[in-house]
Amino acid sequence: MVSHAARAAAGIKKFARTLQGELKAAMSEGGAPHAIKVCNEKTAGIASDISAETGYNLGRVSLKNRNPDQAASGWNQTVLEEFEARLANGEPIDKLVFKTIVTQEDGSQEFRMMKAIPTGKVCLNCHGSEIKDEVTMKLDELYPEDNARGFKEGDIRGAFVVTKTL
Ligand code: HEC
Incomplete structure (x- = not known):
């Protein structure tokens, strides 16, 4: 029998790949200002489609979130803080x-x-x-309480969260 963890991991993989595909396409179509719109408008639908398809609720959270609905809280905030500590201790991010x-x-x-x-x-x-002015303007307009700037390559941007009531 396939375990919950294996099915959840497959759901995460699909979610991640779909988002990356959308981002790549949008970036090459119209650069970052256009891609913001795609991240803003499409992500929730992609998450709910894959959740419905797999039977596992998928989402994203962050300690420094852009979308106010995606602020880490409760148990998932604790886990993200543990991830930060594990990374600082030298554990590979993947x-x-x-x-x-x-x-x-x-x-x-x-x-x-x-x-x-x-x-x-x-x-x-x-x-x-160092975000370009035209991108900053769009972000300020859509996300007046944006906390998701100032990241460096290799930082933890956030985490996928999967839940399922058994
Ligand atoms: C074109 C701009 C753009 C790029 C490039 C981009 N993002 Fe985002 N990101 C956004 C927007 C806009 C949101 C808010 C989406 C929403 O409202 O759900 C977001 C939200 C997120 C979130 C959800 C948590 C939060 O802060 O709300 C994560 C995680 C995330 N991005 C990770 C990444 C990763 C990893 C990459 C690189 C592979 C990336 N992003 C590239 C614009 C971008």
């Missing part, structure tokens, strides 16, 4: 994975998984510390 099954207050069980999202070079166009 090994930063967390998974558990918890029993909730109503007695039901929930599967939970997180995987760190590394900051790559292309990400710096919109999440780095």
Whole structure:
């Protein structure tokens, strides 16, 4: 039998690949200012499509989030803080994975998984510390409370979060 972790990992892979594909296409079509629109308008739909298809709820969170709905909180904030500590201790970023099954207050069980999202070079166009003026203007307009700037290559940009009530 395929485990929850394996199915959740496959869901994360698909989500990550789809987002990267959309980003790449949008960047080559109209550069970062155009790609912002795609990140802004398409991400939620992609997450809910893959969640519906796989039966696992997929999303993204960050300690320094752009979208206010994606602020890490509660258990996933704790896990992201642990990822930061593990990275600082020399653990490779692609090994930063967390998974558990918890029993909730109503007695039901929930599967939970997180995987760190590394900051790559292309990400710096919109999440780095030297963002072009036209990009900054668009970001300020869409995300007045943006915290997701000032990242460097190799930083933890955030994490994928997967949950499923068992
Ligand atoms: C063209 C600009 C742009 C680029 C390039 C870009 N992002 Fe983003 N990113 C955004 C926008 C806009 C959002 C907010 C999307 C939303 O509203 O859900 C976002 C949100 C995120 C989030 C969700 C957490 C949050 O802060 O709200 C993560 C994680 C993330 N980006 C990672 C990356 C990674 C990793 C890369 C490089 C592979 C990347 N981004 C490249 C514009 C960009």
